[in-house]
Amino acid sequence: MKKLNLPEERMFVAPALLWKRIVAFLIDLLILFFIVFIPFRGFISSRLPKDYSFSETYKMLTAGQDVYSIIPVYMAMLLLMFLYFYLLERKMAQTIGKKLMNLYIVSDNAELKRWQALVRNLLFIPVFPFDLLIIIDPVSMLFTKTNQRLSELLSRTRVVEIHKFDQSW
Secondary structure: OOOOOOOOOOEEEEEOOHHHHHHHHHHHHHHHHHHHHHHHHHHHHHHOOOOOOHHHHHHHHHHOOHHHHHHHHHHHHHHHHHHHHHHHHHHHOOOHHHHHOOEEEEEOOOOOOHHHHHHHOHHHOOOOOHHHHHHHHHHHHOOOOOOOOHHHHHHOEEEEEEEEOOOOO
16 A cells, blocks of 8 residues: 655643543543442442431441441442553553543553552552542642642653644644
């Protein structure tokens, strides 16, 4: 097949805008709500007090009732959330939310490695000290020029946008 002599597409890579990252994450959470949270909703609500007050929940916990059966379900839900982000970022360098917002994960290396995808998503592991990342990770975005989370700094990855130029002008 004859190669056409067309000009190459011009593009540049820039750090992702903070609002786009937030919208992408909210889209991912909405997807996870339907895939993970709704299927477990009935099981969890049947184990919690009907008025959801702190005092009633505390009474159930101290009485040793069936509320402890929620812990494995909670762990399974967080594992599914972790797998959603880990597998999609590892295989496609995007989650569904990032894809809709035209965002990509890039590594300092040529390809995103397993350890980098793992470190990026440690905040979904509900064990100390990783559970602290739920607060520290997003806050650190406000203090870096490229809006990087702490886990992105540690994994040497970035979330970027690819801007393409229209060459018709």
